[in-house]
Amino acid sequence: MEKIAFLGLGRMGLPMARRLAAAGYPLTVWNRSPGRAGDLTEAATPAEAVRGADVVVTMLSDPGAVTELAGRFTAALVPGTLWIDMSSIGPRATAALRAGLPDGVALVDAPVMGSTGPAATGDLTVFAGGADADLDRAQPVLEHLGRVRRCGGPGAGAALKVVAIGAIVASVTVLGEVLAVADELGVPQEQAREVLSAGPLAGVAARAFGTGSDFPVRLAAKDLALAGGGPVLVAARQVLLAHPEIAEEDLSAVPGALRRGR
Structure with a gap:
């Protein structure tokens, strides 16, 4: 089995790394804040972690974090190394990351849909983009983490993740606003939630009213920023940023915050 270096042991990264270790992969990990690795083999620096690795997996919070980290380990990558970036960037x-790679090093973009629970059980959805040969090589690793959807060439996985998460975050935000309107109009919350959960927005309602997920609002706002452009997504992001008190809470906190703010 190929030797793996896993960089980034946050909410999602740690359970993902543990799954790869449990699958039998020789694994070295690194995290910006040391001491989270437990019984996993932890390197002191990113360059030390990737030295001798066949596959490097990164799972970080945003483009700036990945870019900064790349500057600390890409020079240590040797031809034949495969880098799988699972961050949502x-x-x-x-x-830009791909353009800065040493010759002979390949990159697969493989961001995920799902929260900490699916990360621990291997039930994430993985959006994978890259050259066919690189995707073939990444597939066995990614299958330990979730259901792999091949999206196309380089960048295709990263692009589809932006589309999917943008729709979810904006829709949950709109649903929260609608529930605030229900309060103003005297519609009982239970009645409004029942109708919304039974109609075309059932999936959005399930996410907005559900428990057990751990997708911080600050990361949801970051993902909307990645989508750029249109007025609806921009407005939804502004709404999220206007409620810093829930920045570290799950996305399902948005409806309650909007109702309190009206």
Whole structure:
């Protein structure tokens, strides 16, 4: 089995790294804040972690974090190394990372949909983009983490993740606003939630009213920023940023915050 270096042991990264270790992969990990690795083999620096690795997996919070980290380990990569970036950073940042790689080093973009629970059980959805040969090589590793959806060439996985998460975050935000309107109009919350959960927005309602997920609002706002452009997504992001008190809470906290703010 190929030797793996896993960089980034946050909410999602640690359970993902543990799954790869449990699958039998020789694994070395690194995290910006040391001491989270437990019984996993932890390197002192990113360059030390990737030295001798066949596959490098990164799972970080945003484009800036990935770019900064890349500057600390890419020079240590040797030809034949495969880098799988599972962070949600969008296609532009992914293209910039790919352009800065040493000759002979390949990159697969493989951001995920799902929270900490699916990360621990291997039930994430993985959006994978890259050259066919690189995707073939990444597939066995990624299958230990979730259901792999091949999206196309380089950057395609990063792009589809932006589309999917943008729709979810904006929709949950709109649903929160609608529930605030229900309060103003005297519609009982239970009645409004029942109708919304039974209609076309059932999936969005399940996410907004559900428990057990751990997707911080600050990261949801970051993902909307990656989508750029249109007025609806921009407005939804502004709404999220206007409620810093829930920045570290799950996305399902948005409806309650909007109702309190009206």
